[in-house]
Amino acid sequence: MSLRATNVSHGKLVNLWVVFETIRLHGPLSRSDIARLTTLSKPSVSSLVDELDGLGLIREGALRTGGVGKPSTPLDLNPEGAFTLGLHLDYGRATVVLTDLIGGVRHREVWALDTSDQLRTLRTIARQIKGLLKKGKIDRSRLMGMGLVMPGPFGVAGLSPTRLPGWDGVAVRAALEADLRMPVMLANDGTGAAMAEWRFGVAKGHENFVYVFIGNGIGTGLVVNGRLVGGEDGNAGEIAHVVVRPEGHECICGKHGCLETYISLDSALHHFRRNGVILSSMEEFERCVGPGDTLVEEWLAEAIGPLRLGINLIENLFNPEAIYLGGDFPSWLLDLFMARILPLPISVNSSHSQQTRLRRAALGQDAAAIGAAALAVAASLNPDYLQRVQARPEYEV
Amino acid sequence: MSLRATNVSHGKLVNLWVVFETIRLHGPLSRSDIARLTTLSKPSVSSLVDELDGLGLIREGALRTGGVGKPSTPLDLNPEGAFTLGLHLDYGRATVVLTDLIGGVRHREVWALDTSDQLRTLRTIARQIKGLLKKGKIDRSRLMGMGLVMPGPFGVAGLSPTRLPGWDGVAVRAALEADLRMPVMLANDGTGAAMAEWRFGVAKGHENFVYVFIGNGIGTGLVVNGRLVGGEDGNAGEIAHVVVRPEGHECICGKHGCLETYISLDSALHHFRRNGVILSSMEEFERCVGPGDTLVEEWLAEAIGPLRLGINLIENLFNPEAIYLGGDFPSWLLDLFMARILPLPISVNSSHSQQTRLRRAALGQDAAAIGAAALAVAASLNPDYLQRVQARPEYEV
DNA sequence: AAAATTTGTAAGTCGCTTTAACAAATACGC
DNA sequence: GCGTATTTGTTAAAGCGACTTACAAATTTT
Incomplete structure (x- = not known):
């Protein structure tokens, strides 16, 4: 049952997400703009904006004048505010992207892999990602997690994974989570690509x-x-x-x-x-x-x-x-x-x-990987993010 | 955009719905049971229960003893708490049910109609329903509204309504709402039947x-x-x-x-x-x-x-x-x-x-009509009820 | 230069959930 | 049979965040 009660604190998280999303979709916006778009009061918006600013997720632009009245301060997402990893695992190949908060690809690697050896593949991926992070391209404390997408379906005998033989029942998510020590979201590749276009594309x-x-x-x-x-x-x-x-x-x-x-x-x-x-x-x-x-x-x-x-x-x-x-x-x-x-x-x-x-x-051929990265953002910021997108039956590697 | 901000009052409505649904799905339940199932605190549950009781939507059962501790008061939906009308319009026929809060059919009528005459059909339906209500089977003040289901699709030239010729673009909902002076929800018949089984059936x-x-x-x-x-x-x-x-x-x-x-x-x-x-x-x-x-x-x-x-x-x-x-x-x-x-x-x-x-x-052949009635309950009690279930393009009759 | 308009903040109110404490009523242990 | 443990449900007070009201600040309009 998904019937979850709410309270003031949860409500605040919801509103924080609403403000964040409003800026993402319609930004740059002034505090007053946000108030109009969300039906939140101006003081509430100010307070939520302060909080997002404190988290480093948004930034103020140059004062915008021209209209009647006091000039407004445009707010926009801060690309440097958070980074996430996106991994697209496919037959014989893994694509990894490191994206910023607005979907910008800061780093990209494609590895040819022998995906018929699951254990080895997982170890290689984990090692490569650790190396990638060590190169110090980004502030590690701002890394929110990783999204992983791969061909489905998951956990259906005789049907899956039709395009990635031998991976049925492999606890990919758990293994990478343990090895990389960060939250990992799992979904199929179609969901990843959809997520990418939904958040950053058309x-x-x-x-x-x-x-x-x-x-x-x-x-x-x-x-x-x-x-x-x-x-x-x-x-x-x-x-x-x-x-x-x-x-x-x-x-x-x-x-x-x-x-x-x-x-x-x-x-x-x-x-x-x-x-x-x-x-x-x-x-x-x-x-x-x-x-x-x-x-x-x-x-x-x-x-x-x-x-x-x-x-x-x-x-x-x-x-x-x-x-x-x-x-x-x-x-x-x-x-x-x-x-x-x-x-x-x-x-x-x-x-x-x-x-x-x-x-x-x-978005091009990296869409699935970029969307995977976006999954990790949604998972950590949206209080109502649906876990069920993730594949369920996983067994130990 | 469905991003709606929230506040304490909206949160309360959500919780009221959560408590209501919890009782509906798992009842009879004590206040403490509800607190456990919803993660709401006991005082909150008590207050919300009081409110539902004040609305007449729930009722207390006989004290339940047997276990350790103070006996509990089982709470259950009060069937008499609210009534709704459900109308299933189909080729040559209209089924109307008057249901109570737990899906019990208090009254049922089936009319053979010449549905090729839309205006006449609508008038007949409105008149019959008014008559049905006048018979005074229920407390009129407890009538929450009506749900209407009919074959889709809506508003697609060359495709609809394939099973109800001539009804494309007829503003059924608006017409009945104006005539009967109560909120009317509209959806296709499949949605109605699904709703019936979802709320009252298997x-x-x-x-x-x-x-x-x-x-x-x-x-x-x-x-x-x-x-x-x-x-x-x-x-x-x-x-x-x-x-x-x-x-x-x-x-x-x-x-x-x-x-x-x-x-x-x-x-x-x-x-x-x-x-x-x-x-x-x-x-x-x-x-x-x-x-x-x-x-x-x-x-x-x-x-x-x-x-x-x-x-x-x-x-x-x-x-x-x-x-x-x-x-x-x-x-x-x-x-x-x-x-x-x-x-x-x-x-x-x-x-x-x-x-x-x-x-x-x-549920039998009245499922669609019963589900239509259930739409009206959800529409008035669930603050997050999705309006979009309704068909959109409607023109004047 | 005054008025109008708009932005954004400050102070206080309000509503609802929560915590803490407790009274009441039962079963259980000895 | 009586004290103890357990569970229910209420009362009172605290906490939290959005809201209303009021207002200062900065711009355009007149």
């Missing part, structure tokens, strides 16, 4: 949206009623194994015609392999394949129908403000999807404009 | 679940993160036009293979008509058709695959605690669905047991 301010993440596999990140959605086990948004072609390709899950067998790097590699071209990673794919290739066109022709159905069912079930398309795929390929998928079939969102319904994600 | 206490509502058409009601989901326009959960057979039946929406063309009364009637049997309403269907009929079996054989896909995609996208199957369909037919659909295909919910994943709704 999905700012949305109450309801869906991020479709295309990478090795395909997944989504969900925001409903202004909150991230994890579902009962942290596995919500798992669109990969939704059937779009009942008589279609056989899937590793045992069903036929799952979306992932049409739209994913894996499905592309399969198509290439069936035609005698052996490619085995995203890097190789990017290096060897381009927009005009016949094999790409063939694969795309087969993939666009299923993707259209996927978009359609997301619209009908979530009736979101918008759907964002992004992920690990090369940019030109996402662009092709965007172009070929139009016109969108009729749905509950048909009263919105085509441009509104489906949009390109703005 | 879905009590869930944070995440989906109700699949099968009637003239097919829809769902969604609860995510402990809140109803409406989406941007109040149209979330519109599963009817999700494509499950890309090469399948043509649908009135212009697409092919929509779920509704396989599982809905409408699809059954179509199948019968193609085979020379003309039926035109749910009543007729119930009267003329039974479990063993060949035509039913044929239709069922074709319907069960699509339904299985529908359940599968709901599981994968929402990862709910459970899915409930119910609606306007005759009970024996829902039972057949429940039996034939097993085993459920693999999904993110496969780690749950089959019995947990899909369950029969407990």
